[in-house]
Amino acid sequence: MTEHIMTRDAGAVSIRAFEHAVRLGHPYLGGEHYLLALAAAGQPAGAVLREHGVTPERVEAEIVRLSGAGLFGDLDRDALAAVGIDVDAVRAATEASFNRATLARAARDSHREPRRFSPRRRSGATRGDGVFLPHGPGVNQALVAARREAGARHAAQADVEHLALGILAVSEGLVPSILSRLGTSGPTLGTAIMDCYPPAS
Amino acid sequence: MEPVRDIAEDAASTDPDTGLRSVAALRALAERLEILQVDNARRLGWSWQQIAERLGVTKQTVHRKHGKRTGGRP
Numbered sequence: 446m447t448e449h450i451m452t453r454d455a456g457a458v459s460i461r462a463f464e465h466a467v468r469l470g471h472p473y474l475g476g477e478h479y480l481l482a483l484a485a486a487g488q489p490a491g492a493v494l495r496e497h498g499v500t501p502e503r504v505e506a507e508i509v510r511l512s513g514a515g516l517f518g519d520l521d522r523d524a525l526a527a528v529g530i531d532v533d534a535v536r537a538a539t540e541a542s543f544n545r546a547t548l549a550r551a552a553r554d555s556h557r558e559p560r561r562f563s564p565r566r567r568s569g570a571t572r573g574d575g576v577f578l579p580h581g582p583g584v585n586q587a588l589v590a591a592r593r594e595a596g597a598r599h600a601a602q603a604d605v606e607h608l609a610l611g612i613l614a615v616s617e618g619l620v621p622s623i624l625s626r627l628g629t630s631g632p633t634l635g636t637a638i639m640d641c642y643p644p645a646s
Numbered sequence: 647m648e649p650v651r652d653i654a655e656d657a658a659s660t661d662p663d664t665g666l667r668s669v670a671a672l673r674a675l676a677e678r679l680e681i682l683q684v685d686n687a688r689r690l691g692w693s694w695q696q697i698a699e700r701l702g703v704t705k706q707t708v709h710r711k712h713g714k715r716t717g718g719r720p
Contacts, residue, residue: 516678516682517675517678520671520674520675520678521667521670521671521674523667524667524668524670524671525668525671525672525675527664527667528668528671532675535675535679539679539682543682547686548682550685551678551682554681554685554715555677
């Protein structure tokens, strides 16, 4: 997908973002999954995020809160509660019987026809085993911005910090809400990340 | 989970908004569980016929719905 336009480190972050999306049972690859992967990254950009309270644990908690997770995350909880069904009890029962990979696969299959994105949005990422996830809102924009950030700093490939700057600049999707809930913002973090890296010469 | 009798009472709500939303949500829940259970049954080597019998539908129906996804051995 993005091997030659990204450094090995940035590519590894992208792969982890993809794995997060699969693990959470989300039928798309969103900026929030990149943010989660970046928050755990060993590079200075990851450290800056964590110093500002954007830790993997907190990002994941916000993702789950905002979009739900897994096979039952997007069901109408109130409507099911009205007929006496506790979605958390159903989730607990299935999680006790089935392993995570099985549940994640079923979750992905149950969203085979993504409804939240227009059908013409076909860009996305494909994993080695052929699993395809369409990009969520703002991800294309973020990847273009990452390449632009790299170019502006005379880098041949987008590195982790460029990817971070791209993802943080996105105005669509869940990233702005997550950052706001964690008491920070894309521009604040972007400035802090740029301060960590030597200016372009 | 609540006893079946309570569920029946709630599902019989005379407020259409509550009642219809609950029916739609139950259907969505059943769909998710069906995917999970059919995939598991196929992995354990169950035939489409065996799965269809338990679901109370025809073999063709279950194969058409799940065959492509789970890799359609007969």
